[in-house]
Amino acid sequence: GEDVEQSLFLSVREGDSSVINCTYTDSSSTYLYWYKQEPGAGLQLLTYIFSNMDMKQDQRLTVLLNKKDKHLSLRIADTQTGDSAIYFCAESNLSGGYQKVTFGTGTKLQVIP
Amino acid sequence: DAGVTQSPTHLIKTRGQQVTLRCSPKSGHDTVSWYQQALGQGPQFIFQYYEEEERQRGNFPDRFSGHQFPNYSSELNVNALLLGDSALYLCASSSQAFRAGVRNEQFFGPGTRLTVL
Numbered sequence: 001g002e003d004v005e006q007s008l009f010l011s012v013r014e015g016d017s018s019v020i021n022c023t024y025t026d027s028s029s030t031y032l033y034w035y036k037q038e039p040g041a042g043l044q045l046l047t048y049i050f051s052n053m054d055m056k057q058d059q060r061l062t063v064l065l066n067k068k069d070k071h072l073s074l075r076i077a078d079t080q081t082g083d084s085a086i087y088f089c090a091e092s093n094l095s096g097g098y099q100k101v102t103f104g105t106g107t108k109l110q111v112i113p
Numbered sequence: 114d115a116g117v118t119q120s121p122t123h124l125i126k127t128r129g130q131q132v133t134l135r136c137s138p139k140s141g142h143d144t145v146s147w148y149q150q151a152l153g154q155g156p157q158f159i160f161q162y163y164e165e166e167e168r169q170r171g172n173f174p175d176r177f178s179g180h181q182f183p184n185y186s187s188e189l190n191v192n193a194l195l196l197g198d199s200a201l202y203l204c205a206s207s208s209q210a211f212r213a214g215v216r217n218e219q220f221f222g223p224g225t226r227l228t229v230l
Contacts, residue, residue, distance in 0.1 A: 043156070043221040090155075096169065098168055101146075
């Protein structure tokens with residue numbers, strides 16, 4: 001089955017760049033996602049990338065996809081204290097004709113002022 | 114647009130009891146997916162409903178069941194609760210375009226925190 005893995009924790013100083021990494025096993029992924037979850041809240045979609053793209057940039061966020069190695073990364077430029085949260089990598093595929101999403105275990109980002 | 118709403122916010126039950134969680138999807142969406150998020154883990158897919166039928170199911174026992182109503186709202190039922198069922202239960206709504214892989218976004222509700230004692 002599908003599996004998505006992430007490192008558990010990342011600590012950065014305010015103003016620095018953060019890079020959160022993810023690996024996945026499904027070679028038939030359709031989309032790859034990054035979600036943000038703040039304490040006591042649901043999931044917020046930050047950005048996504050089609051599986052046939054290498055890179056996507058959206059303001060402070062840059063997503064890099066290495067499809068050969070099944071490696072996805074999220075770079076947050078000029079990290080702010082408000083970026084402190086848990087970040088989930090997720091991949092989706094069309095399972096039985098329906099899009100099914102599999103999440104990683106999440107990376108807790110701590111931003112030090 | 115109220116977005117995705119879930120009720121209740123928090124719930125405390127004891128082992129062996131049954132629980133019903135509710136979800137109303139975002140306006141214009143017809144599909145509801147349920148996820149279980151245990152503490153320190155990522156969300157795990159339970160099942161997906163549209164057209165009032167279960168369409169996909171994750172690796173969860175039959176104690177987990179659901180229902181979708183004609184207005185697209187949905188319920189998640191869990192019978193014979195176990196301590197391990199304690200988790201945040203998330204509902205996500207989406208459209209036919211998401212199901213088909215044409216659109217990428219499903220919208221999540223704030224979740225229901227279930228504690229089983």
